[in-house]
Amino acid sequence: SQTIHQWPATLVQPVGSPLSLECTVEGTSNPNLYWYRQAAGRGLQLLFYSVGIGQISSEVPQNLSASRPQDRQFILSSKKLLLSDSGFYLCAWINGDRGRGSYNSPLHFGNGTRLTVT
Amino acid sequence: QKEVEQNSGPLSVPEGAIASLNCTYSDRGSQSFFWYRQYSGKSPELIMSIYSNGDKEDGRFTAQLNKASQYVSLLIRDSQPSDSATYLCAVNMNSGGYQKVTFGIGTKLQVIP
Numbered sequence: 001s002q003t004i005h006q007w008p009a010t011l012v013q014p015v016g017s018p019l020s021l022e023c024t025v026e027g028t029s030n031p032n033l034y035w036y037r038q039a040a041g042r043g044l045q046l047l048f049y050s051v052g053i054g055q056i057s058s059e060v061p062q063n064l065s066a067s068r069p070q071d072r073q074f075i076l077s078s079k080k081l082l083l084s085d086s087g088f089y090l091c092a093w094i095n096g097d098r099g100r101g102s103y104n105s106p107l108h109f110g111n112g113t114r115l116t117v118t
Numbered sequence: 119q120k121e122v123e124q125n126s127g128p129l130s131v132p133e134g135a136i137a138s139l140n141c142t143y144s145d146r147g148s149q150s151f152f153w154y155r156q157y158s159g160k161s162p163e164l165i166m167s168i169y170s171n172g173d174k175e176d177g178r179f180t181a182q183l184n185k186a187s188q189y190v191s192l193l194i195r196d197s198q199p200s201d202s203a204t205y206l207c208a209v210n211m212n213s214g215g216y217q218k219v220t221f222g223i224g225t226k227l228q229v230i231p
């Protein structure tokens with residue numbers, strides 16, 4: 001069965017410090033990977049998505065970046081955090097195998113990282 | 119116009135009643151629709167998916183889809199206090215070869231014992 005791991009679970013960082021959040025997926029190949037952010041009292045905002053190694057697309061301009069060094073690894077980074085970067089960060093995956101007609105597959109989430117920038 | 123719209127609530131229903139949650143979406147090309155439940159401080163978990171017009175039932179949950187009206191709903195029968203959570207409507211569209219999943223803001227449901 002497929003599982004998704006995301007760490008750390010919680011993080012408190014000062015303004016201006018760097019950030020690295022990691023996500024790995026097991027039990028599937030060629031997944032589409034996503035990073036979402038949920039600010040307090042707000043909806044889920046799509047930050048980045050990736051359809052393959054080294055292929056990253058950004059949905060919103062910000063001081064965050066993402067990388068996909070391996071098929072099942074997705075990393076969210078920042079060189080200098082802002083107060084507005086605080087929130088609940090969620091990694092998610094969808095089966096990316098088009099041959100199986102999987103465009104109707106649901107999104108599966110990791111447990112999330114709660115980031116507080118102080 | 120937001121891509122996926124939901125009333126943020128809170129929606130309060132007594133225990134045992136039917137809770138009705140609604141969602142509208144803007145893109146007529148949307149192909150699949152999902153309802154997620156999110157407890158406070160936790161990640162969303164999938165509870166229902168629906169792809170064609172009509173009703174789909176799974177236990178106490180029924181999802182309804184009307185593509186002509188661009189409307190999705192979730193009914194929860196015999197509501198329990200454990201159903202108290204935020205319910206997120208999600209819409210999946212093929213966008214340039216990848217699946218773009220957009221969420222509504224979520225409706226907070228409170229089931230009163």
